[in-house]
Amino acid sequence: QVQLVESGGGSVQSGGSLRLSCAVSGNPFRGYSMGWFRQAPGKEREGVALITVGDSTRYSSSVAGRFTISRDHGKNTLYLQMNSLKPEDTAMYYCAAREGWSWQFNPSDFGYWGQGTQVTVSS
Numbered sequence: 001q002v003q004l005v006e007s008g009g010g011s012v013q014s015g016g017s018l019r020l021s022c023a024v025s026g027n028p029f030r031g032y033s034m035g036w037f038r039q040a041p042g043k044e045r046e047g048v049a050l051i052t053v054g055d056s057t058r059y060s061s062s063v064a065g066r067f068t069i070s071r072d073h074g075k076n077t078l079y080l081q082m083n084s085l086k087p088e089d090t091a092m093y094y095c096a097a098r099e100g101w102s103w104q105f106n107p108s109d110f111g112y113w114g115q116g117t118q119v120t121v122s123s
Contacts, residue, residue, distance in 0.1 A: 001026045002024070002025070002026045002027045002097060002111075002112040003024070003025045003026050003112075004022055004023070004024055004095050004096070004097060004112055004113060004114035005022065005023045005114055005115070006020060006021065006022050006093065006094065006095050006114040006115065006116060006117040007020070007021050007022075007023075007117060008020040008021045008117060009093060009117030009118045009119045010118075010119070010120070011120040011121075011122065012085055012119075012120070012121055012122075013121070013122055013123075014085060014086055014087055014121055014122065014123050015084060015085065016085050016121070017081070017082060017083045017084075017085065018082045018085065018119060019079060019080070019081050019082070020036070020079065020080040020082065020093055020095075020117060020119075021077055021078070021079055022034075022036075022077065022078040022079075022080075022095030022114055023076065023077050024076045024077065024078060024097065025076065027097065027099075027112075029071075029073060029076045030053070030073060031053060031099060031100070032053065032097045032098060032099055032100070033050065033051065033052045033053055033097070033098055033099075033100065033101055033102035034050070034051050034071065034078050034095060034096065034097045034098075035047055035048075035049060035050045035051070035069075035095070035096050035097075035102070035105070035110060036048050036049045036067075036069060036078075036080045036093060036094070036095055036096075037093070037094045037095075037096055037105075037107060037110075038089075038091035038092065038093045038094070038119075039091055039092050039094070039116075040090060040091040040092075043091075045094070045107050046060065046105065047060060047104075047105025047106070047107070048060050048062070048063045048067060048080075048093075048105075049063065049067055049068075049069035049080060050069070050102065050103065050105065051069045051070070051071055051078070052101050052102060052103060053100060053101045054101075055071070057069050057070075058103060058105075060105060062088075063082075063089075066082065066083050066084045066085075067080060067081065067082050067083070068080070068081040068083075069081075078095055080093070080095075082119070085119075085121045086121060087121050087122065087123045088121075089119060089121050090119060090120050090121050091118075091119060092116040092117070092118050092119075093116060093117050093118075093119050094113055094114055094115075094116045095113075095114045096110035096112060096113050096114070097110060097111070097112040098110045098111055098112070099111075
């Protein structure tokens with residue numbers, strides 16, 4: 001049973017930084033691609049960052065250059081470092097996992113999800 005537990009969300013002013021964490025249990029971790037997705041009220045869930053098997057990374061155009069996805073294989077933890085935050089980054093952030101390689105920001109490709117952590121950026 002794969003379990004994902006996010007933490008690190010909160011409220012921050014525009015221009016600030018947050019680091020989200022996602023603790024992963026119940027899977028081999030190395031054999032999984034993982035991603036961070038977000039969903040704002042009234043909007044569809046969108047992908048913001050991916051890290052594949054082999055640790056290649058991909059970012060959406062809205063966060064490229066500001067967010068960094070990484071993972072610590074020893075701690076089975078996924079991270080999202082978010083810098084230069086903007087009010088439009090306000091959303092519930094979810095980590096997700098899928099077995100094997102993935103390069104698409106398609107939520108339906110990911111079978112495992114955390115419960116989400118709220119990020120609120122004020123202007």
